[in-house]
Amino acid sequence: MKQLTVCIPAYNAAETIERAIRSIRVEEASGDVEILVCDDGSTDDTWSVLEQLSAEIPQISMLRHRDNLGRPAARNKLLEAATGRFLTWLDADDEKYPGMLRAQLDRLGSIEDSSGSAGLEGVLVFTDYDWWPMGQDRPRLVQPDVPTDPMRSLLDSSFGGYLWLMMGLRETFLAAGPFDPRLPRLQDLGFFIRFAELGGRFDRVDHRGALCVYHKSDQGRNAAQVWRSWTRIWRMHRHHFTSYGLAEARRWRRHHYRVARRYARNNDDKLTFAVIAALEVVYVVTGRLRRVVFDA
Amino acid sequence: MTNSGRPLRIALAITALYGVSGGAERVLVDVANGLHRRGHDVSVLTYQVSNGPSFYPLDYGIRRFDGRQREGRSHGVDLTSLSGVARRRRSVGIVTWLARYTPRMLRSRRMLRIADPDLVIAFLPSSFPYMTVAAVGTGIPVVASIHNVPWRELGGDPERWDQNPVDISVRRWALRRCGAITVLLDSFREQLDTDLHAKTSVLPNPVEPSTTGVASVDDSAENEVLTVGRLYPAKDHATLIRAWAIVEPLHPNWRLRIVGEGPLGPELEALIDELELERVQIDPPRTDIEQAYTAASLFVLPSRFEGFGLVTVEAMAHGLPTVGFADCDGTNEVIEHGTSGVLVEPGTDRVAALADGLQRLMGDEAERRRLAANGPASATRFAPDRVIDAWEQLGYEVASSTSGSRHRLLQLVRFPRRRAR
Numbered sequence: 001m002k003q004l005t006v007c008i009p010a011y012n013a014a015e016t017i018e019r020a021i022r023s024i025r026v027e028e029a030s031g032d033v034e035i036l037v038c039d040d041g042s043t044d045d046t047w048s049v050l051e052q053l054s055a056e057i058p059q060i061s062m063l064r065h066r067d068n069l070g071r072p073a074a075r076n077k078l079l080e081a082a083t084g085r086f087l088t089w090l091d092a093d094d095e096k097y098p099g100m101l102r103a104q105l106d107r108l109g110s111i112e113d114s115s116g117s118a119g120l121e122g123v124l125v126f127t128d129y130d131w132w133p134m135g136q137d138r139p140r141l142v143q144p145d146v147p148t149d150p151m152r153s154l155l156d157s158s159f160g161g162y163l164w165l166m167m168g169l170r171e172t173f174l175a176a177g178p179f180d181p182r183l184p185r186l187q188d189l190g191f192f193i194r195f196a197e198l199g200g201r202f203d204r205v206d207h208r209g210a211l212c213v214y215h216k217s218d219q220g221r222n223a224a225q226v227w228r229s230w231t232r233i234w235r236m237h238r239h240h241f242t243s244y245g246l247a248e249a250r251r252w253r254r255h256h257y258r259v260a261r262r263y264a265r266n267n268d269d270k271l272t273f274a275v276i277a278a279l280e281v282v283y284v285v286t287g288r289l290r291r292v293v294f295d296a
Numbered sequence: 297m298t299n300s301g302r303p304l305r306i307a308l309a310i311t312a313l314y315g316v317s318g319g320a321e322r323v324l325v326d327v328a329n330g331l332h333r334r335g336h337d338v339s340v341l342t343y344q345v346s347n348g349p350s351f352y353p354l355d356y357g358i359r360r361f362d363g364r365q366r367e368g369r370s371h372g373v374d375l376t377s378l379s380g381v382a383r384r385r386r387s388v389g390i391v392t393w394l395a396r397y398t399p400r401m402l403r404s405r406r407m408l409r410i411a412d413p414d415l416v417i418a419f420l421p422s423s424f425p426y427m428t429v430a431a432v433g434t435g436i437p438v439v440a441s442i443h444n445v446p447w448r449e450l451g452g453d454p455e456r457w458d459q460n461p462v463d464i465s466v467r468r469w470a471l472r473r474c475g476a477i478t479v480l481l482d483s484f485r486e487q488l489d490t491d492l493h494a495k496t497s498v499l500p501n502p503v504e505p506s507t508t509g510v511a512s513v514d515d516s517a518e519n520e521v522l523t524v525g526r527l528y529p530a531k532d533h534a535t536l537i538r539a540w541a542i543v544e545p546l547h548p549n550w551r552l553r554i555v556g557e558g559p560l561g562p563e564l565e566a567l568i569d570e571l572e573l574e575r576v577q578i579d580p581p582r583t584d585i586e587q588a589y590t591a592a593s594l595f596v597l598p599s600r601f602e603g604f605g606l607v608t609v610e611a612m613a614h615g616l617p618t619v620g621f622a623d624c625d626g627t628n629e630v631i632e633h634g635t636s637g638v639l640v641e642p643g644t645d646r647v648a649a650l651a652d653g654l655q656r657l658m659g660d661e662a663e664r665r666r667l668a669a670n671g672p673a674s675a676t677r678f679a680p681d682r683v684i685d686a687w688e689q690l691g692y693e694v695a696s697s698t699s700g701s702r703h704r705l706l707q708l709v710r711f712p713r714r715r716a717r
Contacts, residue, residue, distance in 0.1 A: 121355070121356045121357070122355075122356020122357070123356075148348075148349075149347075149348045149349055150349075151347075151360075152347070152348070172356065175356065175357050197359050197360060197361075198356055198357050198358065198359055198360075199349075199353075199354050199355065199356050199357070199358055199359075199360060200356055239361060239362075239363075239406065239407070239410055240361075240362075242364055243344075243347045243361070243362035243363065243364045244346075244347050244364065245346075245364060246364075
């Protein structure tokens with residue numbers, strides 16, 4: 001069995017995919033590594049770039065969607081095809097720094113040493129990372145804390161971890177999957193909430209300091225899409241939000257409106273901004289009214 | 297058993313797991329993990345004042361849902377303080393009962409819809425009455441799981457559960473209505489009405505055999521008497537501390553360790569100071585309790601009332617001789633007198649009787665060894681594999697016997713069953 005599968009969903013990533021794949025240091029793993037890329041119906045040269053690379057890097061396996069089915073579908077395809085004992089992710093425009101795979105495998109190994117292979121079930125190990133918004137000359141270091149209550153930290157958006165930071169047993173990912181195809185954005189969050197619902201927990205590597213870089217670009221961040229994704233998360237998991245109390249749930253829900261509005265403003269999308277703002281006003285007013293009626 | 301072998305969707309319901317270290321919670325987690333490891337789809341439904349991870353770790357793969365308790369007050373009225381009036385006036389009882397539990401029943405019903413189980417096992421009278429009402433018309437059978445002496449759970453003990461007569465009636469109604477009942481010991485079944493005996497199963501608490509080895513009960517320079525339990529009146533730690541005051545001066549190489557916390561903590565500390573006892577300590581509960589067992593040489597359970605006496609079985613499994621009261625239901629079935637421990641007849645003076653029982657074993661190394669050697673074998677009556685087998689069997693029986701019996705009329709109450717995913 002391979003020791004590790006690195007899953008990469010790629011869509012129109014001809015320019016960045018080589019940088020991403022070359023950032024994976026397969027020699028850091030003690031066993032075999034599989035680099036599994038899913039070309040999600042790219043319209044550029046992604047596929048031919050991958051073919052060239054795979055001639056040179058034998059660890060690469062390639063999957064292809066004829067049409068662009070969206071990132072969740074690509075992730076699901078990768079999850080199904082992965083064969084490694086452990087699994088981790090990389091986005092086609094991001095990079096891992098040297099030492100990331102080793103740090104994560106070491107951490108997982110030490111968990112296994114202390115509590116057996118059963119202790120690995122339901123654990124995802126993350127690292128610190130660099131957050132590099134496009135156009136800025138230096139990245140910002142992000143150091144997520146290990147949350148004591150993973151569910152709460154996901155619902156209140158206080159946990160700064162993303163899917164591409166996580167390494168764990170393949171079964172751990174499979175149990176919480178599949179990714180929700182109706183979440184073009186925030187599929188990480190939807191996935192993590194189900195992971196936490198199953199009792200999953202996050203753990204961090206011993207190494208402090210960034211071990212990968214996330215190149216953030218605001219291009220194509222469709223505010224309406226972001227808004228619909230947040231709303232789907234809220235609808236699917238409302239019972240988890242309210243399990244921390246209605247007041248908290250409403251506060252956290254307000255955050256969704258705020259984020260979507262911010263995207264709309266950054267994109268200069270005045271109509272979407274107005275619609276979301278109007279919905280937010282309705283949300284706040286009905287909440288106030290409810291409180292007046294019930295607490296009178 | 298036409299269906300056995302098919303994985304079941306099982307929900308287990310209890311009021312709270314976050315930060316609660318009680319016996320029933322422990323059992324629920326053990327049963328949930330046991331059933332999950334056998335391939336069943338298990339979810340756990342809680343109704344907590346505040347939400348968070350379970351004190352006892354649940355396996356990855358068991359889904360958790362929480363209904364978030366609303367405080368026991370509605371529209372500014374403290375409903376618990378009305379229970380005195382409720383006891384005298386039926387109408388007040390009905391109104392307060394509805395006001396207090398309707399949100400809970402609605403929440404429970406919603407959680408049932410989300411978890412969509414084949415059956416739901418509701419633990420304790422703080423959970424099964426409301427779950428039984430919530431499940432009416434859903435076609436989901438309810439198993440009412442009683443984890444204490446039944447007569448105390450059904451209104452016989454003014455200290456336990458809601459004393460509103462309406463609540464007590466609903467509790468009794470729920471036992472009639474539900475698909476099956478579980479009690480912990482054979483003698484407990486007899487306390488239920490005869491017409492309930494047929495659907496009552498005896499499912500003791502599962503107790504793991506010791507993984508950390510057995511305790512050494514030989515005399516040494518420093519020997520320890522151990523008790524484990526919530527600092528609560530029914531556990532009667534005060535009697536133990538008073539009995540210790542008698543034996544402490546006679547046995548200078550023995551100390552008493554009480555593991556537990558609870559409302560009586562300060563009172564017991566004060567009692568220890570008042571009696572000027574030097575070799576008594578009260579420790580908070582810990583997750584590595586096994587170490588406390590293996591470090592001790594004798595286990596004592598001074599309880600007047602005990603639902604089962606999980607800690608006593610654990611002590612036996614760790615090779616400790618045990619001392620308990622013969623008039624304490626549960627303890628008197630768990631400890632086999634003269635085989636794995638000593639049952640003390642309380643007589644007129646519980647303190648003196650307990651002190652006498654303790655001394656008998658503290659001063660007799662050979663007898664301790666003999667009783668301790670029988671402990672692990674005696675504890676296999678409660679081996680997890682056997683207990684989980686029985687739960688699984690019960691699950692199949694209940695799920696098959698009641699499946700499809702959705703009440704025609706009650707289907708009018710809409711309950712769209714949907715798979716959670």
